[in-house]
Structures are given as structure tokens and as C-alpha cells.
Amino acid sequence: xxxxxxxxxLRKQFGELTAVDGVSIEIDDSEITSIIGPxxxxxxxxxxxxxxxxxxTSGSIWLRDDGExxxxxxxxxxxxxxxxxGLSRSYQITNVFEGLTVRENVRVAxxxxxxxxxxxxxxxxxxxxxxxxxxxxxxxxxxxxxADTSCDTLSHGEKRTVEIALALAIEPDVFLMDxxxxxxxxxxxxxxxSLIRELDADLDATFVVTEHNMDVVTDISDRIxxxxxxxxLADGTPEDVLxxxxxxxxxLGSDSV
Amino acid sequence: MSxxxxxxxxxxxxxxxxxxxxxxxxxxxxGALGLILLAFGPSFQVYLFTDFLxxxxxxxxxxxxxxxTGLLSFGHGLFYAGGxxxxxxxxxxxxxxxxDIVGSGISPLLTFVVGGVVGLALVVGVAVPVGWLSVxxxxxxxxxxxxxxGMLGYSLIIQDPAGLTNGTDGIIVLLxxxxxxxxxxxxxxxxxxxxxxxxxxxxxxxxxWRVVNSPFGTVCKAIRESPDRASALGIDVxxxxxxxFILSAAIVGIAGVLRAGLAGVASPGLTHWSTSAIAVxxxxxxxxxxxxxxxxxxFVFLYIRWAISRFPTLEAYWELFFGALLIAVVxxxxxxxxxxxxxxxxxxxxxxxxxxxxxxxxxxEAPDGDGDSGGAGATVPDDETRTxxxxxx
Amino acid sequence: xxxxxxxxxxxxxDVVIGLSLGSRLFLIAVGLSLIFGVLGVLNFAHGGFxxxxxxxxxxxxxxxxxxxxxxxxxGALAVxxxxxxxxxxAIRPLYDRVDADLDQLIVxxxxxxxxxxxxxFIWGSGSYSIDPPDVFNFSVxxxxxxxxxxxxxxxGLAIAVLAGLWLFITRTYFGSLVRGTSSDREMASxxxxxxxxxxTGVFFLGSVLAGxxxxxxxxxxxxxxxxxxxVIIDAFIVVVIGGLGSMxxxxxxxxxxxxxxxxxxxxxxxxxxxxxxxxMVIVLLFRPEGLFGGxxx
Numbered sequence: 047x048x049x050x051x052x053x054x055x056l057r058k059q060f061g062e063l064t065a066v067d068g069v070s071i072e073i074d075d076s077e078i079t080s081i082i083g084p085x086x087x088x089x090x091x092x093x094x095x096x097x098x099x100x101x102x103t104s105g106s107i108w109l110r111d112d113g114e115x116x117x118x119x120x121x122x123x124x125x126x127x128x129x130x131x132g133l134s135r136s137y138q139i140t141n142v143f144e145g146l147t148v149r150e151n152v153r154v155a156x157x158x159x160x161x162x163x164x165x166x167x168x169x170x171x172x173x174x175x176x177x178x179x180x181x182x183x184x185x186x187x188x189x190x191x192x193a194d195t196s197c198d199t200l201s202h203g204e205k206r207t208v209e210i211a212l213a214l215a216i217e218p219d220v221f222l223m224d225x226x227x228x229x230x231x232x233x234x235x236x237x238x239x240s241l242i243r244e245l246d247a248d249l250d251a252t253f254v255v256t257e258h259n260m261d262v263v264t265d266i267s268d269r270i271x272x273x274x275x276x277x278x279l280a281d282g283t284p285e286d287v288l289x290x291x292x293x294x295x296x297x298l299g300s301d302s303v
Numbered sequence: 304m305s306x307x308x309x310x311x312x313x314x315x316x317x318x319x320x321x322x323x324x325x326x327x328x329x330x331x332x333x334g335a336l337g338l339i340l341l342a343f344g345p346s347f348q349v350y351l352f353t354d355f356l357x358x359x360x361x362x363x364x365x366x367x368x369x370x371x372t373g374l375l376s377f378g379h380g381l382f383y384a385g386g387x388x389x390x391x392x393x394x395x396x397x398x399x400x401x402x403d404i405v406g407s408g409i410s411p412l413l414t415f416v417v418g419g420v421v422g423l424a425l426v427v428g429v430a431v432p433v434g435w436l437s438v439x440x441x442x443x444x445x446x447x448x449x450x451x452x453g454m455l456g457y458s459l460i461i462q463d464p465a466g467l468t469n470g471t472d473g474i475i476v477l478l479x480x481x482x483x484x485x486x487x488x489x490x491x492x493x494x495x496x497x498x499x500x501x502x503x504x505x506x507x508x509x510x511x512w513r514v515v516n517s518p519f520g521t522v523c524k525a526i527r528e529s530p531d532r533a534s535a536l537g538i539d540v541x542x543x544x545x546x547x548f549i550l551s552a553a554i555v556g557i558a559g560v561l562r563a564g565l566a567g568v569a570s571p572g573l574t575h576w577s578t579s580a581i582a583v584x585x586x587x588x589x590x591x592x593x594x595x596x597x598x599x600x601x602f603v604f605l606y607i608r609w610a611i612s613r614f615p616t617l618e619a620y621w622e623l624f625f626g627a628l629l630i631a632v633v634x635x636x637x638x639x640x641x642x643x644x645x646x647x648x649x650x651x652x653x654x655x656x657x658x659x660x661x662x663x664x665x666x667x668e669a670p671d672g673d674g675d676s677g678g679a680g681a682t683v684p685d686d687e688t689r690t691x692x693x694x695x696x
Numbered sequence: 697x698x699x700x701x702x703x704x705x706x707x708x709x710d711v712v713i714g715l716s717l718g719s720r721l722f723l724i725a726v727g728l729s730l731i732f733g734v735l736g737v738l739n740f741a742h743g744g745f746x747x748x749x750x751x752x753x754x755x756x757x758x759x760x761x762x763x764x765x766x767x768x769x770x771g772a773l774a775v776x777x778x779x780x781x782x783x784x785x786a787i788r789p790l791y792d793r794v795d796a797d798l799d800q801l802i803v804x805x806x807x808x809x810x811x812x813x814x815x816x817f818i819w820g821s822g823s824y825s826i827d828p829p830d831v832f833n834f835s836v837x838x839x840x841x842x843x844x845x846x847x848x849x850x851x852g853l854a855i856a857v858l859a860g861l862w863l864f865i866t867r868t869y870f871g872s873l874v875r876g877t878s879s880d881r882e883m884a885s886x887x888x889x890x891x892x893x894x895x896t897g898v899f900f901l902g903s904v905l906a907g908x909x910x911x912x913x914x915x916x917x918x919x920x921x922x923x924x925x926x927v928i929i930d931a932f933i934v935v936v937i938g939g940l941g942s943m944x945x946x947x948x949x950x951x952x953x954x955x956x957x958x959x960x961x962x963x964x965x966x967x968x969x970x971x972x973x974x975x976m977v978i979v980l981l982f983r984p985e986g987l988f989g990g991x992x993x
Contacts, residue, residue, distance in 0.1 A: 097535060099531075124534070124539075125531075125534040125535055126534040126535075126536075126537050126538055126539045126540065129534070129535055129536055129537035130537040134535070134536075135535055137532075141529055141531060141532045141535075142528075142529070142532065143524070143525045143528035143529055143532060143533075144528050144529070145524070145527075145528050145592070146524060146525065146528060150521065150524075151525075153521060154521055154522060154524075154525040154533070154536065154538075155536045157518045157521060157522060158522070158533075158536045158537045158538045159536075159537065162518045163518055163519060163522045163538060163543065164518075164519055164543075164546065165517055165518045165519055166513070166514045166517045166518075166519035166520065166550075167513065167517060168517055168518065169516055169517065170516055170517055170518050170520065170521040173518075212532070212536060213535075213536075215536070216536055216537055
């Protein structure tokens with residue numbers, strides 16, 4: 047039981063609107079945590095704060111520090127610094143390097159992780175160790191067969207998987223997945239859920255997931271955090287949370303899913 | 304219908320037979336042979352080809368930034384001029400000094416080389432701060448700030464507050480004659496300068512090609528595709544763009560040094576946005592997503608302009624043609640000439656299916672493949688180098 | 697006269713010339729800014745539009761009807777039609793591209809070349825000039841200096857255009873659509889605004905203004921094919937300083953640059969032509985939204 051990610055009274059104002067309203071949360075490395083909530087509850091803003099895309103109005107963000115096991119303040123870090131510190135993400139709308147092949151996508155991430163991005167003299171594909179890592183990751187995510195296909199020709203589900211491979215390639219402590227099953231057909235959903243389970247078992251990364259699909263949420267989560275109007279409404283095991291009346295109300299009372 | 308298919312089939316057979324065994328080495332040898340033969344061609348053709356080489360390098364440097372990181376600069380003329388003025392000032396002010404030190408026989412060449420290095424250093428010195436500031440902006444705003452920097456340079460060169468640039472007239476570049484062991488030659492002679500340009504441009508192009516296929520270049524391509532994604536993977540996008548900016552400026556600076564010697568003058572017009580636009584035109588027409596795009600584009604630009612100039616009635620209106628071509632390429636065929644050539648080759652070779660991509664997919668595993676292809680490592684670049692051969696013919 | 701010694705140095709004529717230069721710049725820049733604010737397109741060909749306006753006016757005055765005002769309206773409308781056609785045929789297909797901004801910039805740059813050459817083809821490389829319309833073709837003497845009365849007319853018209861545009865954008869139904877679309881295109885589209893048509897309409901309006909600028913300036917300058925390239929850079933400076941998308945910003949920016957062009961050489965000798973570009977760089981870095989107001993103001 048160690049905390050890998052922590053926020054303290056995190057707040058984000060957009061003019062008059064308070065999108066995230068004093069969220070304090072501790073993510074434990076032993077569980078898969080799902081963050082759910084009705085549309086407009088502030089989930090994506092929360093993710094953008096965590097990853098440095100947005101700067102919080104107040105509050106702080108802490109991430110596990112590799113050295114001592116303590117926590118490092120990443121509140122003011124820029125997105126690339128957050129990623130380097132060990133927080134990785136996938137996007138709600140798939141965001142991969144469209145014009146590159148799957149292998150090249152993963153190679154970019156590995157180059158970033160190995161900090162060889164400023165090496166302009168050697169061949170990008172000339173590093174045998176790096177290529178072996180790429181190969182391993184492709185296998186792990188089941189992308190080997192389409193490794194040399196350009197991403198702009200992939201299906202939606204395949205792109206999702208590429209996103210996961212990218213996020214994992216930088217060996218994160220925490221992996222934030224934003225709606226991993228959005229826009230997928232049932233078969234693809236089943237596949238991605240079993241992939242998430244496998245990866246969670248195989249890797250050190252701690253998974254944090256936002257999700258609309260409640261079947262997926264109950265299936266994979268050890269813990270569920272409910273956000274409503276930017277604040278934490280409920281937090282606990284799936285059973286507790288789903289039986290909580292306030293949660294039902296929040297969903298039915300607003301834009302029901 | 305069947306008749307055409309047979310004819311098409313025959314053409315395809317013929318072409319694939321002809322294409323069979325055209326390895327990188329053979330193309331290299333053929334290209335080298337072509338370059339050597341050209342040195343004995345008509346004087347004007349030698350000049351035109353040298354002109355092409357210089358513009359190609361200019362556009363290639365520009366495209367490192369545009370095609371590889373997605374930043375469109377309208378101010379790269381600044382670095383073109385930087386190289387030109389650097390060498391011109393050294394030749395003007397230090398020529399006699401060098402002659403005193405090393406003797407007048409070799410000094411013109413030495414001065415030119417030193418001038419080139421000074422020009423390059425000057426360009427890098429300017430590009431470091433200008434790039435650092437410019438990469439803070441993106442898209443249209445980046446285009447505008449580079450345009451402003453270019454025109455700022457233009458204003459300063461024209462007004463010449465430091466008394467270095469000789470205002471609107473520019474600086475005459477006299478390359479002089481080298482005299483070693485009884486034999487002498489003029490550096491500025493068309494064939495000599497052609498040889499010099501070939502060596503410099505090939506070396507710089509090779510350097511750029513290595514960069515593009517390095518880890519650094521791979522990250523550039525990723526940034527072009529999605530800057531957000533790249534930074535979410537831990538890449539400092541701004542810093543990477545800054546580095547690319549400097550590299551891009553340096554290559555353009557080398558082209559500028561060559562331009563000064565070729566034109567015999569370093570003129571303020573080189574910094575003007577309309578000069579920067581030449582790189583844009585050549586690159587877009589050639590195909591910005593290909594390494595060889597700007598090279599092929601420069602070829603098309605200079606040779607079509609030359610072809611148009613053969614018709615006195617059309618001569619005055621060559622810009623019209625390129626304006627229209629530019630519009631058409633952006634609207635209908637963004638892969639440009641290189642993309643078109645690839646498509647044509649695939650048709651002729653009968654590679655059915657997914658057009659331009661076939662190749663990239665096809666030899667993705669090339670390193671362990673057929674031993675004849677000189678160890679094509681990366682996937683896409685191999686695709687591109689093939690088209691490089693196209694412009695030697 | 698016990699005025700400070702600086703005043704005679706400046707001279708009323710210099711100020712009037714500066715303001716009239718600013719007025720013509722405003723007419724180009726405001727259209728450029730409007731188009732960028734609503735469509736997100738930086739129209740490189742806008743200087744070409746201005747030049748075209750001047751040429752058409754000249755052609756009508758010298759060849760068809762000897763009435764400057766009719767010719768100016770004809771020039772402005774002709775440019776509007778050219779602009780709308782270009783938007784429809786060459787810019788509209790690009791809105792949905794990932795790198796739409798840059799593609800559109802490059803396409804409009806293509807039109808810089810095309811318009812330049814077309815003008816040369818039709819009217820030749822020489823330069824033309826005409827007299828101001830007869831009513832205003834006299835000199836005004838003020839504070840010891842003289843200037844053409846027509847300059848005052850141009851200044852007045854520029855102010856009228858600013859006021860008219862402001863009323864149009866803030867008080868009319870079409871104006872509210874323009875404002876709505878500029879702040880959120882998708883929302884406007886969902887609410888039933890015919891966005892493509894609105895875009896063409898705004899492009900038409902912006903082009904008309906550029907054409908009008910050219911037409912009104914025809915008596916003040918010599919018109920040659922190089923004109924478009926010269927003014928577009930000034931217009932870029934103006935819209936950046938004033939704020940891309942801002943109409944009042946375009947006005948203030950244009951007057952600033954106009955005054956600088958008129959007065960600058962007297963005060964700052966070396967480096968004076970560099971100053972606007974330096975200002976452009978500084979504004980882009982520190983206040984990319986411009987010095988005055990935001991979108992639609």
C-alpha cells in the first residue's frame with residue numbers, strides 16, 4: 047500500500063465556472079481506480095490538470111518519486127515534465143502519430159524514455175536494445191502483426207491499442223486512461239478490458255481509468271471515485287459506491303448515461 | 304479493354320524488368336556519372352544546374368522545419384542572406400589580410416572557406432535567439448513572427464547602421480583565382496563553382512538525411528503529427544523545435560554562402576519575404592512530407608522557369624504558372640511531385656493497392672531482406688531515398 | 697505664435713498625410729482582420745485585392761465612365777466578387793484539414809502570384825495615377841503647410857467605414873451571426889447558421905473593403921503591380937499590432953503605422969523602417985492577441 051499519486055484541494059476556475067472544485071485524492075498502487083461521473087463532472091479537466099496541460103487555480107499535485115519512495119510536487123510541471131516524472135496518459139479522442147507506422151509510434155516513445163531524442167547522428171532504428179524493447183512491447187499489446195502499418199489506416203480499436211502501447215512505452219508509475227472504450231464495438235470492448243487486466247497484472251504501472259461504460263467500470267475497478275460538479279461525491283469499493291443513493295441521484299438528476 | 308490491359312501489362316513487365324536490380328549503388332553510380340558528365344555540358348546548363356543545387360539546399364533546410372515539425376517559416380531568407388553576407392564581408396574585408404599571411408596563390412580559396420565558416424557561424428548566432436523566440440508561437444503566428452524577423456533583417460541590411468552591408472546595393476563577391484604550383488583556376492568559373500557546389504550540397508544533403516533518420520528526426524516527425532501526444536510522452540516539444548530551427552537555419556546558411564558566390568553579390572533581396580517564399584513554393588510543389596520533396600520541387604521550379612523563358616511571350620509571366628501550380632497542389636494533391644512520381648512508379652510496377660504507402664509497408668523489414676539494397680534501415684526513409692534518384696536523370 | 701518649437705517641425709500636412717496613409721491601411725487591414733477573426737484565414741492575397749481595386753477603378757475612370765465615385769464602387773465590388781470566388785473555390789475545401797491554417801496561407805500566397813501576374817498581363821508593368829475627383833481637387837493651406845483636400849475625404853471615409861462596420865457587427869442580425877460564428881463555429885452551425893455561406897459573405901465583405909481601399913487611394917499614389925506586395929506587409933504589421941480579428945485595433949494600428957510612415961523619417965534616421973517589424977515581433981511575443989481589444993471589437 048503506497049500512494050503513487052496525490053492531489054490536495056485541487057481547484058480549477060474558468061472565469062465564473064468552477065470545473066474542478068477542491069479535489070483531494072490519493073491513488074494507491076495496489077488497485078485499479080476508476081473515476082466516473084456524469085458529463086461535465088470535470089473528469090477531463092481533472093486529467094488535464096494532472097498531466098500539466100492546464101495549470102490549477104489552486105491546490106497541488108504529487109507523484110511518487112523514484113528515488114526515496116516519497117512524493118514529488120508536480121503541480122507546476124509542464125506536460126513533458128509530468129510524463130518524464132512517470133505519469134502517462136491516453137486520450138478520449140485517440141491521439142497517435144497518424145502518419146507513422148505502429149512501430150515508429152512506439153519507437154518515438156522509447157526514444158523519449160531513453161532520452162536519446164537529441165541524438166542526431168545514429169540511425170533511429172539502429173539501436174538493437176531499443177528495437178528489442180519495442181518488439182517486446184508490441185507483443186505485449188498484441189500489435190506485432192500490424193507493426194509496420196501506417197496508423198492512419200488502422201481501425202479505431204487498433205488505434206486505441208496503439209495509444210496504450212505508447213503510454214506504456216515510457217514505463218510510467220501511473221497510467222491515466224481517459225475513456226478507453228469510447229466509440230468501440232462490444233467485441234473491441236471485451237478485448238480492451240482483458241488487455242487492461244493483463245497489463246495491470248504484468249506491469250508496475252498503476253491504472254487510473256475514467257469510463258462511461260458501467261459494465262467496464264464494475265468489471266475492472268477495485269475502487270471507484272465519483273465526481274459530480276467538480277467535486278468528489280463518493281469514493282469506495284464498487285459495491286459501496288454503486289449502492290450509494292447520492293450517486294444514483296447525481297446520474298439520474300443530470301444528464302443520465 | 305483487353306487490348307489496353309495487355310498493353311498495360313507489357314509496359315508493366317518492361318518497367319519491372321528495367322527496375323529489377325536498380326539498387327541504391329547503381330543509382331548512385333549513375334547519378335555520379337550524370338553529375339560528372341554535366342560538368343562538360345553547355346556553360347549555361349552548368350550554371351542552371353548549380354542554381355538548382357543551391358535552391359534545393361535552401362528548400363531542404365526550410366523543409367526540415369516545415370515538413371518535419373510542422374512549422375511554416377516565411378523568414379528563412381534571413382538565414383539565406385546571413386550565409387551570403389557572412390562570406391561576402393569576409394571576402395571584402397579579410398581577403399588582403401589572408402593574402403599577406405598565406406600568399407596570394409592560395410588565399411582566395413582559403414578566404415572563401417573561412418568566409419563560408421564565418422557565414423555559417425553568423426547564421427547559427429542569429430538563429431539561436433530568433434529560433435528561441437519564434438518557437439514560442441505556432442501555426443499562423445509562427446509564420447508571422449518569422450516573416451517579421453526576416454523583414455527586420457531586411458530593414459537592417461538596407462539601412463546598414465553598422466556600415467557593414469553596403470545598403471541597397473549589397474556587397475560584390477569576388478572569388479578570385481587560385482594559383483598553386485603553376486596551375487591556376489578561377490573559383491568563380493562556372494565549372495569550378497559547379498564542382499564545389501556539388502560537393503558541398505551533397506555533403507549537406509547527406510548530413511540532413513542522417514539527421515532526418517536519426518532519433519532526433521524521428522521525434523521531429525512525431526511532433527509534426529501530434530505535438531500534444533509528443534509532449535505527453537515526455538518530449539519537450541518547444542526545445543526540440545528550437546533545435547530543429549537552428550539546424551534548419553544552418554543548412555539554409557550554407558545554401559546562402561553558395562548563393563553569394565554564384566550570384567557574385569550578397570544582396571538585401573535575399574532577406575526579403577519573397578525570397579523566403581521560394582523555399583515555400585519549391586517545397587510544396589515537390590511534396591513537403593518527403594525528404595526529397597524540396598529537392599525535386601527546386602528542380603521543377605528552376606527548370607520549368609527556364610523552359611518558360613524559352614518562349615518570349617510567356618517569359619514575363621512565369622510566376623503565374625507557379626502561383627497556379629501551388630494552388631493546385633495544395634488543393635488537390637498535397638503529396639506533390641514526389642508523391643506523384645511514387646504513385647506513377649507503383650502503377651507502372653503494378654504494385655496494386657494502397658498507393659504511396661505500398662513501399663513503406665513493403666520494405667518495413669528491409670534490414671534483413673534482400674542483400675542488394677544497401678541495408679535500408681528505417682521504413683519511410685527508404686521509400687524516400689528511391690525518389691531522390693529521380694532527379695538525377 | 698508661442699507654440700513649442702516641435703510643432704512647426706511636424707507640420708499639419710505631415711499629420712494629414714500620415715492619417716490618410718493610415719486610412720488606406722485601415723481599409724486593407726480591417727478586412728484582413730475581419731476575415732481572420734471569423735474564418736481563421738490569414739489572407740496573404742489581401743494586398744493583391746487592394747491593388748486590384750485600384751486598377752479596376754483606374755480602368756473604369758479612364759475607359760468607361762468618367763466618374764470617380766462610380767468607378768470606386770465598381771472597383772470595390774469587382775474585388776468583392778473575386779474574393780468571394782476565391783473563398784468558394786480554393787479556401788472552402790480546406791477548412792476541415794488538420795493543418796488548415798497553413799494550407800490556406802499557402803493557397804492565398806499562390807493567389808498573390810496569380811493576381812500580380814494577371815494585373816501585369818492586363819495593365820502592363822507601368823504605373824498609373826489619376827487626379828482626385830474634381831470637387832476635392834484643390835489644396836488646403838493650414839498652419840503654413842499645404843495638402844490635397846482629397847486626403848481629408850479619405851480620412852473621413854475611413855472613419856465612416858469603421859463606424860458603419862461597428863454598427864453592422866453589433867446592431868444587425870447578420871452581425872450577430874458573424875460574432876457568434878467567430879467565437880464558436882460548431883455551435884453556430886448546430887444552431888442552424890449556414891456557416892459556409894456566412895464565410896463567403898464575410899470574405900466578400902473583407903475583399904470589398906480592400907478593393908475600396910485601393911480605389912480611394914488611386915488618386916494618392918502611383919499604381920503599379922508592385923503595390924500589392926508592398927501594402928500586404930504593412931497590413932500584416934497593422935493587424936498584428938492591433939490584434940488579429942479586432943476592427944478598432946486595425947484602426948488604431950493603421951493610424952500608428954501611417955503616422956510613422958509620414959513622420960518617422962524626420963525623427964529617427966537609422967533603423968526607422970525596422971521599427972514596425974520590431975514592434976510586430978514584440979507584440980507577437982508578449983501580446984499575441986494585439987494591443988487593442990479582442991475578436992470582433
